[in-house]
Amino acid sequence: MRxxxxxxxxxxxxxxxxxFLIPTPAFSIPAFARKYQVRCTACHEAWxxxxxxxxxxxxxxxxxxMGKDGPTATPVGYWPVAFRLVPSFExxxxxxxxxxxGVKTLTTSNGFGVGAFDVLxxxxxxxxxxxxxxxxxxxxxWEVESAWVRFDNLGKSSWLNLKLGHHELDLPRSxxxxxxxxxxxxxxxxxxxxxxISEFDMGGNQDGxxxxxxxxxxxxxxxxxxxxxxxxxxSRSAFNTPGVxxxxxxxxxxxxxxxxxxxxxxxxxxxSWPTTFLTSDGDPIEGSGTTLKHSTRYGLEGHxxxxxxxxxFHALVVLAHGSDNRNLIEGATRxxxxxxxxxxxxxxxxxxxxPFFRYDWISNGDQSNSELASNANDQTxxxxxxxxxxxxxxxxxxxxxxxxxxxxxxxLTADEPTVxxxxxxxxxxxxx
Amino acid sequence: MKNFNRRLLPSALALxxxxxxxxxxxAVAPPGxxxxxKVVYDRYxxxxxxxxxxxxxxxxxxxxxxPRDFRQGTFKWRSTPSGALPSVADLDKTIRDGLYGTNxxxxxxxxxxNRMNVISYIMTFSPRWQSEEIPAAITIPAEPPLTSExxxxxxxxxxxxxxxxxxxxxxxxDGPSSHEQRNDWGDPITPxxxxxxxxxxxxxxxxxxxxxxxxxxxxxxxxxxxxxxPAEAWDLVHFIxxxxxxxxxxxxxxxxxxxxxx
Numbered sequence: 001m002r003x004x005x006x007x008x009x010x011x012x013x014x015x016x017x018x019x020f021l022i023p024t025p026a027f028s029i030p031a032f033a034r035k036y037q038v039r040c041t042a043c044h045e046a047w048x049x050x051x052x053x054x055x056x057x058x059x060x061x062x063x064x065x066m067g068k069d070g071p072t073a074t075p076v077g078y079w080p081v082a083f084r085l086v087p088s089f090e091x092x093x094x095x096x097x098x099x100x101x102g103v104k105t106l107t108t109s110n111g112f113g114v115g116a117f118d119v120l121x122x123x124x125x126x127x128x129x130x131x132x133x134x135x136x137x138x139x140x141x142w143e144v145e146s147a148w149v150r151f152d153n154l155g156k157s158s159w160l161n162l163k164l165g166h167h168e169l170d171l172p173r174s175x176x177x178x179x180x181x182x183x184x185x186x187x188x189x190x191x192x193x194x195x196x197i198s199e200f201d202m203g204g205n206q207d208g209x210x211x212x213x214x215x216x217x218x219x220x221x222x223x224x225x226x227x228x229x230x231x232x233x234x235s236r237s238a239f240n241t242p243g244v245x246x247x248x249x250x251x252x253x254x255x256x257x258x259x260x261x262x263x264x265x266x267x268x269x270x271x272s273w274p275t276t277f278l279t280s281d282g283d284p285i286e287g288s289g290t291t292l293k294h295s296t297r298y299g300l301e302g303h304x305x306x307x308x309x310x311x312x313f314h315a316l317v318v319l320a321h322g323s324d325n326r327n328l329i330e331g332a333t334r335x336x337x338x339x340x341x342x343x344x345x346x347x348x349x350x351x352x353x354x355p356f357f358r359y360d361w362i363s364n365g366d367q368s369n370s371e372l373a374s375n376a377n378d379q380t381x382x383x384x385x386x387x388x389x390x391x392x393x394x395x396x397x398x399x400x401x402x403x404x405x406x407x408x409x410x411x412l413t414a415d416e417p418t419v420x421x422x423x424x425x426x427x428x429x430x431x432x
Numbered sequence: 433m434k435n436f437n438r439r440l441l442p443s444a445l446a447l448x449x450x451x452x453x454x455x456x457x458x459a460v461a462p463p464g465x466x467x468x469x470k471v472v473y474d475r476y477x478x479x480x481x482x483x484x485x486x487x488x489x490x491x492x493x494x495x496x497x498x499p500r501d502f503r504q505g506t507f508k509w510r511s512t513p514s515g516a517l518p519s520v521a522d523l524d525k526t527i528r529d530g531l532y533g534t535n536x537x538x539x540x541x542x543x544x545x546n547r548m549n550v551i552s553y554i555m556t557f558s559p560r561w562q563s564e565e566i567p568a569a570i571t572i573p574a575e576p577p578l579t580s581e582x583x584x585x586x587x588x589x590x591x592x593x594x595x596x597x598x599x600x601x602x603x604x605x606d607g608p609s610s611h612e613q614r615n616d617w618g619d620p621i622t623p624x625x626x627x628x629x630x631x632x633x634x635x636x637x638x639x640x641x642x643x644x645x646x647x648x649x650x651x652x653x654x655x656x657x658x659x660x661x662p663a664e665a666w667d668l669v670h671f672i673x674x675x676x677x678x679x680x681x682x683x684x685x686x687x688x689x690x691x692x693x694x
Contacts, residue, residue: 065537
């Protein structure tokens with residue numbers, strides 16, 4: 001596909017759809033269940049979303065800290081590897097799609113698939129030294145989704161943990177452990193104003209180093225990542241194309257029967273991207289970028305768990321503001337800004353069943369170009385679904401999953417229609 | 433549906449029993465809601481302790497030492513005299529802090545309400561909670577100064593009481609009868625290695641004192657409350673501490689290293 005005039009404008013719908021269709025890799029690692037003989041429910045509020053115990057376990061470097069964490073403390077036959085696969089049926093549509101044959105409503109997917117196949121290897125190399133290695137097979141190719149080592153409890157302090165490698169940022173809601181399967185949502189993690197060349201995705205894994213500190217039970221925690229922005233064409237700067245991310249969170253445990261848990265937090269990211277390159281035959285040379293310009297996003301989060309936190313009604317609100325430097329956008333006359341967020345509701349009335357709903361939105365503020373309508377490319381998306389675990393044990397878990405999502409994106413000019421893309425998904429999610 | 437009923441039946445009966453039977457005057461009042469406690473138990477505990485609280489959960493076969501069988505109301509880690517039920521605080525301490533060297537992690541993050549609820553549910557597994565009262569915790573007198581004389585006296589007592597039969601001459605848990613030890617359920621059990629600096633019942637001097645004077649119900653470790661005086665027990669504490677004087681402190685789940693030594 002070649003986009004000639006206003007390339008970002010014509011391709012925008014399909015780009016959105018592409019983002020929409022990328023299956024969401026989800027982590028839940030039964031190797032830990034086998035190692036410690038606990039069920040998935042011990043660490044997951046609703047698989048694969050972590051609960052407090054799971055977060056504390058993760059923050060502690062995948063350790064229970066009871067003298068049985070090191071590899072020599074486990075039986076010789078234990079192998080820290082798990083697998084995850086989601087055989088599924090998916091139907092995706094998009095309307096008002098410009099094609100050479102005119103504007104069409106397309107069904108872009110309508111059949112069975114197996115999604116991604118994840119190999120999840122995680123555990124401890126030694127006490128207080130943990131690792132995660134996740135090769136994933138998708139679309140006929142293997143990709144290393146995560147690969148890091150972490151030095152835990154340095155100086156015997158839970159406030160000093162250093163992770164090095166390709167890692168997930170410490171997000172308000174993990175994009176790798178969402179309840180949905182289709183990659184829908186989390187617009188505030190990846191959104192860029194129309195025409196921006198930056199591809200920074202806060203929800204994607206980054207190469208770099210992360211510091212995490214937390215108190216007892218991880219009620220108060222902080223994380224800072226320094227990284228080279230994933231997907232960047234590269235620059236000659238230190239750290240390639242540097243980015244920084246922070247996340248602070250505080251948890252309350254009110255003595256109320258209505259609200260069992262509440263959390264507030266703040267996060268922010270600043271990611272650079274090269275805007276000029278040395279060229280060869282007119283083509284940019286990778287790694288030769290200069291004139292780094294920044295896109296930023298920062299925001300607040302609030303979690304409230306209604307009812308007992310073992311079977312909670314979990315409400316999460318994330319509000320964010322973002323901007324892209326005008327030099328990242330061709331023809332821009334000013335920096336582009338946007339506001340957005342998401343509301344996620346998940347109810348786990350029984351340990352095996354979790355209906356969920358999420359509403360995402362992006363509302364553009366200052367457009368980069370006066371040609372664009374003030375609400376051009378504003379986006380909303382809702383996702384509704386249900387997961388029902390058929391069985392879980394200390395060895396494996398498998399669940400039925402149903403989900404429907406719809407994303408609406410306004411046109412870039414007043415005469416362009418709103419594009420709606422939808423996704424219907426049914427699958428069996430299993431991890432062993 | 434059939435499986436659903438079969439799995440719920442024992443718990444439902446236990447709850448029904450606890451709710452419908454007339455408690456005696458000595459019945460222990462549950463500190464929380466056993467119905468909610470069952471949900472906590474099903475989420476976190478059942479894989480080891482089993483649906484029926486018999487310590488035969490699906491993961492129990494791969495765990496050493498074996499998970500506690502709740503049906504007898506027999507618990508090792510208590511502040512109450514030998515043979516007695518533990519206090520709610522004793523159970524909460526075990527759940528909150530975990531047991532180092534076992535598969536029982538610290539469940540601090542559950543919060544107090546969940547812990548009280550699950551303790552209430554655990555109480556439904558044994559009729560003892562309906563017929564016995566919880567005696568007062570043993571009295572732990574103030575610790576005398578740590579001196580070399582006290583350590584030597586403790587060493588002499590260690591020999592006199594034949595502690596080395598199980599714990600070994602150097603306290604490494606490798607005494608001549610260490611491999612023969614079994615708990616009340618017939619499961620193999622190893623005497624504690626006193627040199628590593630980790631004590632399941634807690635690492636403070638008072639915690640160690642308490643073990644001597646209460647014994648470990650269900651395990652071969654007896655109570656010495658009737659055979660040694662408090663001052664002698666402190667001597668033993670000082671000697672035991674000397675065995676692990678150079679060991680690393682006991683880290684806790686999500687906590688900075690919690691020193692068990694002075």
